[in-house]
Amino acid sequence: MKNTSKVATSFLAFILLILAACQPKPKKEEPHEEPREKVKPPEQIISLEESKSLYDNYTRNRVDIIQQFEKEQHEDDNFRVARFNSFDYKTIKQYIAFIEQEAEAADVDITTLRFYFANYPNKENFPDGRKIVHPRQNSLFVVPTMNVDGEDYGFYIGEDGKAKLIKDAVGAKGIGQRSKQNNKSYASMVPISSAPPAVNGGQSLALDKGSSGPPPNGDY
Numbered sequence: 706m707k708n709t710s711k712v713a714t715s716f717l718a719f720i721l722l723i724l725a726a727c728q729p730k731p732k733k734e735e736p737h738e739e740p741r742e743k744v745k746p747p748e749q750i751i752s753l754e755e756s757k758s759l760y761d762n763y764t765r766n767r768v769d770i771i772q773q774f775e776k777e778q779h780e781d782d783n784f785r786v787a788r789f790n791s792f793d794y795k796t797i798k799q800y801i802a803f804i805e806q807e808a809e810a811a812d813v814d815i816t817t818l819r820f821y822f823a824n825y826p827n828k829e830n831f832p833d834g835r836k837i838v839h840p841r842q843n844s845l846f847v848v849p850t851m852n853v854d855g856e857d858y859g860f861y862i863g864e865d866g867k868a869k870l871i872k873d874a875v876g877a878k879g880i881g882q883r884s885k886q887n888n889k890s891y892a893s894m895v896p897i898s899s900a901p902p903a904v905n906g907g908q909s910l911a912l913d914k915g916s917s918g919p920p921p922n923g924d925y
Contacts, residue, residue, distance in 0.1 A: 760925045763788070775841060779827075787842040788925075792912070804849045804910050811868040815849045816857050823913070846913035862908040869907065 751759075768786045775784045792800075808815050823844045825837050848859035851868055859871040 757925060760788075771843070779841075784841065787839060787844065790845040796912075800847070800912050807862050807908060807910060808849065808851070808868070811862055811866060813851045813860070813868040816852045817850045819848045819850050819857075819859055820845050821848060844913070846911050848911050859911075861910050864907045871911075 768788075771786045772784070775786075776782070804815060823846050825840055825842050825844055827840045828837060829840070830836055848871065850857040851860045852858075853870065860868045861871055861874070863869040
């Protein structure tokens with residue numbers, strides 16, 4: 706009788722185990738994502754009408770002068786004045802992430818992005834060997850700034866990992882500056898070993914080499 710009772714108890718336990726295994730498992734709750742807050746347009750957004758007006762102002766006040774200058778200098782009837790400079794969207798996102806990373810490591814805050822007007826040389830290649838697609842064209846390059854004593858200055862990262870002011874590397878007798886007496890570049894007069902830190906080491910944060918040229922048909 707005792708054996709029969711043990712068998713019955715074991716069988717009942719087995720049945721309950723099977724029934725428990727057959728029960729549907731509760732679904733895991735998916736992580737709930739809060740809806741993103743809608744981004745407001747910056748105050749600096751301008752209307753299409755204003756952008757067209759600015760574009761036309763440049764056409765009237767700059768394009769003909771540049772075209773005439775280039776023709777006098779090079780007699781190149783095929784030269785077309787650049788009207789824009791563009792960077793791949795992924796490049797811009799990577800650039801923002803990169804300078805934020807470098808600024809955080811240097812323990813400084815980026816205050817602005819400064820867009821400098823530039824002009825490409827009349828050469829086939831940049832110093833690093835990359836092809837210049839539009840020689841002599843106007844362009845832009847970007848520099849992040851930091852605030853020092855109430856003023857914003859462009860900066861780069863020195864070999865010691867600290868933020869350095871660009872003006873201290875390229876200003877006065879720095880990179881690319883010329884002597885009034887002999888019109889020679891100071892940078893070319895100094896031995897390479899004693900050149901400014903932006904030449905020998907450190908990390909530049911200036912972004913250039915976008916795509917410049919006349920506008921595509923249909924923009925303006």
